[in-house]
Amino acid sequence: MQNAQNMQNYYQIIKKVNRGFALNTLRAISVILVFSLVYAFSACGSAVQSGQNLQKRLPNASVLNSNPKKGGTLTILSSESKMDFDPARSQGLPITSNSLVFRALTTWKVTPSGKTSVVADLATDTGTALDGGKTWKYTLKKGIKYQDGSPITSKDIKYGLERSFANSLTGGFGYHKALLQGAKDYAGPFSGKSLDSIETPDNQTIFFKLNAAFANWPWVASLAAFAPVPLNSGNAQDYGKSPVASGPYKIVENEVGKQIVMVRNTNWDSSADSIRANYPDKIIWKLGVDPSVAAQSMIQGNSGADNAILADFVPPAQRAQAKASYKSSNLLITSGDGALEYLAMNNRRIKDVKIRKAIQYAVDKQSYQRAKGGAVAGGFATTLITPGVSERKVYNLYSANPRGDVEKAKQLLKESGKSKLKFSLIARPDQAQVASSIQASLKRVGIDVSIRTVDSQIFTDMITGDSGDYDLALSKWQPDFPSAYANIGPLFDSSQIGGGNWNISRYSNPKVDSLIRQAVGVIDKSRADLFWQQVDKEIMRDSPIVPLIYSKNTYIHGSNVENFFVGSFPAYPNYARVSLRN
Structure with a gap:
């Protein structure tokens, strides 16, 4: 925007309405309902x-x-x-x-x-x-x-x-x-x-x-x-x-x-x-229903279930049960790739871009995906603009192999002159398995990661607060409308560091800030698309985060x-x- 204060006010609104999406599936479930x-x-x-x-x-x-x-x-x-x-x-x-x-x-x-x-x-x-x-x-x-x-x-x-x-x-x-x-x-x-x-x-x-x-x-x-x-x-x-x-x-x-x-x-x-x-x-909405019981009722074809829809995600146990039968598998629908799940690197603590790029190459996205339940959890992510958003242009600046490139990561670490690196990864209790997959990935290149599990509210306060007392954090972001701005602005504009905002990688690049402010005011769509595609790549060259997967829902x-x-x-x-x- 032309006015920096207006931009700041706008981000305050985005931060409030996106918070739950970025944290976990609770808001997502509410939205589905x-x-x-x-x-x-x-x-x-x-x-x-x-x-x-x-x-x-x-x-x-x-x-x-x-x-x-x-x-x-x-x-x-x-x-x-x-x-x-x-x-x-x-x-x-x-x-x-x-x-x-x-x-x-x-x-x-x-x-x-x-x-x-x-x-x-x-x-x-x-x-x-x-x-x-x-x-x-x-x-x-x-x-x-x-x-x-x-x-x-x-x-x-x-x-x-x-x-x-x-x-x-x-x-x-x-x-x-x-x-x-x-x-x-x-x-x-x-x-x-x-x-x-x-x-x-x-x-x-x-x-x-x-x-x-x-x-x-x-x-x-x-x-x-x-x-x-x-x-x-x-x-x-x-x-x-x-x-x-x-x-x-x-x-x-x-x-x-x-x-x-x-x-x-x-x-x-x-x-x-x-x-x-x-x-x-x-249309009758039945409230306070147990999703497992509801899904089971549809799988079994109980009376009344044939005219029903479950608003919540299908629980993993019932999803697996439904897939085991041709008849019940036809009752499942799975979305395409959606929200961005990513590993945020605190750029104020991990300042060397070579180290951040080494982490980019070291992460085994396939291992992360497997920890989330396999391919049904989502496809591999390489861009910041998510699928379904018209400004998105697919590219990959890093490893073409979702398992990463260990040798390239080691080379970058050598060039950085740093060795025996130790980082802390904060995680919520429900992220324990995926956090372990990140830990194992980085261990392959000699980076020691300690996992600190904290309560969900403490987790939120830590990653969005002013102190930034963490090195790595796992997060998720779903924009409220299909716009590159709603993807990129709240996560990477420097005005969104701390203060309860969601630039949790603490990323700051004056060139990117300027490009964002120009792009939001461009009415001509073809011109705006080019701006946003440039911003997407410009950010990824600095490697502030590792895009992991784009979530799927069943x-x-x-x-x-x-x-x-x-x-x-x-x-x-x-x-x-x-x-x-x-």
Whole structure:
């Protein structure tokens, strides 16, 4: 960005919303529980018969039926005890259960194959950049309505977004809070104040005035806070229990610890929404479910399980059991490569780039992958920009062999003039096995690694705090939207060292900082792509981290479920075009 303070504020938001992803799968599981969208079908693989059409299967999809039936009750089984549908509080992505109930200015088009793209939703397009990208204009589609038949206006979008600034409605995504002019001291609409940087000259038009040019604004406008909320409503703390629907379903029951029931919203117009569908008559979320029991029920084909989906990851034991049978193996879907798992090297303690490059060559990624469960855990990583992000260009600056290059590592250590190196690797209890694989890798080249296991909260405080009292750490990063900036900025901009931020390699390169600030304001995509690809390689030349694998996730569905798949981004399933065969 042009303004360093604006960039810093933006990273503060990213740091808060990504923290759980980077730590472990807990936030990932929460996100899965609310993942629900999207559309279009293409296929290759083994053929199966469904209805009157010969359908095909992909490893990341159930049967894909291009002529699905309407009817039936879809059951979604979730380990969560509570789900909040208030868009101001939501950290669900635009392909979540939220999108069954409400829409935003833009959304994501996700397919079983192909890149995820941002597309128009309530707006007529993904936005018009004005003033070099510092102002964005949207025009709403005509005839869009709430569940009660009242019209959705631009003023409802403004009000919904303003609600997200209220101190009583915290917890949701807040990228817009760092980007909108005058937002720093704004405290929401409930005291009668309005945010002047959001302008609505009429009921169809809305302008957003930003602190600086920001090319990724169309992605930001797809997030939950941009859902419309009727004026003078939604200030109650329990609005999320039954929000006013703009999507294909409305909530008729929401009981904590038990279930949520959704039925069709008759005022949703499919002709104005090419992304969602409403094939099931009803969707019931069963809450507080044990994932192992739920997966076992589907594998055994118990009564009611054929129309069900498990929102959580399939536990390893049930995954192995399902794979052992051809019939039950067809109930599993596995994502492509997703979040980046990596070994961070504290650049303030491991200052010599030759030593960092030696570690790069010494690490046996195959051993790490095996410790995670094998190829099903994810493919080998070489780039910082993750699969499914359009700016990504595949390259590998280091060993082509995932087992590493021991001789090259030893050569670099010799050139560094250092010997008998000793480093500490901090790890959470659940990382013990993979930490041991890193320890064994580095021992091959004469580097002695001691593993220090600490509680998860202590781990987080250590790697994101100011002291940086560690040499090596294992981490994971999933961006909240498919953007190179969301991949790279929070992890490698020098402003993100310490202070609770996620530049845990403590990497600082003024050239990289400058490139990031230039890239975020480039509206032309082809130019921006080149910037980000340059940044990716520039960072990897300094070897601040070792990319290990891109995580894969496995899910299970009942035998009567169709059109349930995982796209290239994110590595979570889509629900909004799910249908039932019978």
